[in-house]
Amino acid sequence: MLLRQLDYFIKVVDNQSFTKAADAAFISQSAISQQIRALEQELGVKLLKRHNRSFSLTSAGNYLYRHGPALLAAADQLKKATINVGKHEVGELTIGYPKNYDGVELGRVVGSFSQLFPQIQLSITAEDHVEMLRKLQNKELDIAFVGDRHDLPAEFHQELLSNARYYIEISSENQVANQISVTLNDVANKPCIVVCSKGQAAEEARFYREKLGVDGEFKFVDSLAEAQMLVVANQGYLLVNEVGHWQPTGSLINRVAVTEADGHMMVQPYCILWQEEQISAAVDEFIQLLMNLLRNPD
Numbered sequence: 001m002l003l004r005q006l007d008y009f010i011k012v013v014d015n016q017s018f019t020k021a022a023d024a025a026f027i028s029q030s031a032i033s034q035q036i037r038a039l040e041q042e043l044g045v046k047l048l049k050r051h052n053r054s055f056s057l058t059s060a061g062n063y064l065y066r067h068g069p070a071l072l073a074a075a076d077q078l079k080k081a082t083i084n085v086g087k088h089e090v091g092e093l094t095i096g097y098p099k100n101y102d103g104v105e106l107g108r109v110v111g112s113f114s115q116l117f118p119q120i121q122l123s124i125t126a127e128d129h130v131e132m133l134r135k136l137q138n139k140e141l142d143i144a145f146v147g148d149r150h151d152l153p154a155e156f157h158q159e160l161l162s163n164a165r166y167y168i169e170i171s172s173e174n175q176v177a178n179q180i181s182v183t184l185n186d187v188a189n190k191p192c193i194v195v196c197s198k199g200q201a202a203e204e205a206r207f208y209r210e211k212l213g214v215d216g217e218f219k220f221v222d223s224l225a226e227a228q229m230l231v232v233a234n235q236g237y238l239l240v241n242e243v244g245h246w247q248p249t250g251s252l253i254n255r256v257a258v259t260e261a262d263g264h265m266m267v268q269p270y271c272i273l274w275q276e277e278q279i280s281a282a283v284d285e286f287i288q289l290l291m292n293l294l295r296n297p298d
Contacts, residue, residue, distance in 0.1 A: 003075050005039040006068050008032050009047065013057065013065050093282050094123040096132040097145040099195040100224055105244040105293040106145065113286050120282050126224075128200040129207075136273060142283050145290065147241060148269040149207060156273045159287070161294040164241035166212075166258040166266035169249065171234035177254040183261055184213050191217040191236035193227045212239070212266070228253060243270050244294050270294070 011021040012032065022029040040047050047061035057065060093113075097106055110122060127135065129149065135141040136156065145161075152158060168187060176182050192214045196204045201220045208214040219236050221227045227238050232252045239258070249255065258266045272287055 001039060001042060003072060005035050006064070007072060008035045009039060009061075010065060010068050010072070012036060012048075012055075013061075016054075092121045092123060093143070093286060094125075094141045095143045095145065095286070096125055096127040096135060096141045098132075098147060099126040099128060100227070100238070100240055101126070101145070101243065102224060102240060102247050103244040104247060105290065109286065109289045109293060112289055113282075116285060117282055128196045128204070130200055130203055131197070133273075136275065139275070142274060143286060144273040146271060146273060148271050149211065152271065152273065155275070157276045158271045158273045159291060161270045161272055161291060162243060163267045164243045164270050166268060167240050167242060167255045168258055169228065169231050169238040169240055169253050169255055171231055172252055172254045173234050174237075174254075176256060179256055181257040181259045181265075183259055184215070185261075187237050188214075188216045191219045193219045193221060193230050193236040193238045195221055195224055195227050195238075197222065208239070214239075241268055241270065 008021065008025055008027075011024050012018055015021045015024060018029050018033055022032045025032060036048065043060070045060040046058050047064060048055045049058055106124075110124065113120075114122065127141075127144075129146065132141065132144045132146055133151075133153065136144045137153065144156075146152070147164070148160075168182065170177050170187070170190075174190075176186055179186075192208060194201070194204050194208065198220065201218075204220070205218055208218070219230060221230065228249070230236055231238050240255070246255075260266055272290055274283060274287065
């Protein structure tokens with residue numbers, strides 16, 4: 001079945017006329033009639049019941065008419081994406097990820113990707129949430145791996161990777177370290193350690209207070225390593241997400257699941273974002289590798 005034949009068939013039904021469909025397709029009426037007959041012959045079923053000057057759909061024709069437009073739309077999208085990939089071959093790929101991400105999957109993807117595309121230079125940076133979205137908007141990043149705070153711009157293409165559970169990392173010496181789960185109320189007497197740049201501290205504090213319900217002091221640090229040093233020193237707790245497999249923390253830090261007051265697990269969706277017009281073979285491959293690993297971490 002040729003896509004052109006399907007397009008002609010849908011035009012005939014839409015216009016309820018072979019003549020009008022032929023005009024819309026810029027071909028003769030006899031040519032469009034031949035294409036519909038050829039389509040019926042290939043499928044081995046009748047699509048139209050022809051009357052004197054009209055026609056009606058058979059059950060097979062009705063089915064094809066209902067599902068055909070989606071196939072044509074998908075084919076058109078594939079065509080545009082393929083052309084776009086051909087026009088946007090890249091020599092460098094820039095990826096952003098959250099500053100508090102401590103999983104292993106991103107590193108594995110980088111290794112696999114580098115073997116597939118040794119000619120492409122990878123630039124990978126840990127970013128604040130707001131800064132990552134800004135850079136993606138300004139095309140300073142090709143891909144962003146980001147936790148969804150319900151503020152992801154609609155113009156970005158996004159794929160949900162996982163609903164990541166919240167945990168706290170806390171000193172093994174702390175009294176709640178061996179509990180199965182805690183609420184944020186249980187650790188309100190300890191500062192919440194937040195990994196972010198100084199310029200984003202106010203924005204991060206607002207998110208942690210208003211969206212997560214942190215009720216206490218904050219300590220802002222520049223790196224995950226610095227945050228975990230403060231945790232070891234029992235100077236606060238760090239909120240983290242279980243995204244894929246974690247790096248081991250050693251015996252001095254415990255991870256404890258965080259629950260809501262009603263006992264439900266606190267979660268945050270994690271997505272991968274990109275702009276559709278920036279898609280390339282390299283971008284698409286990196287996205288697929290990361291999606292496969294994080295959706296099937298075992």
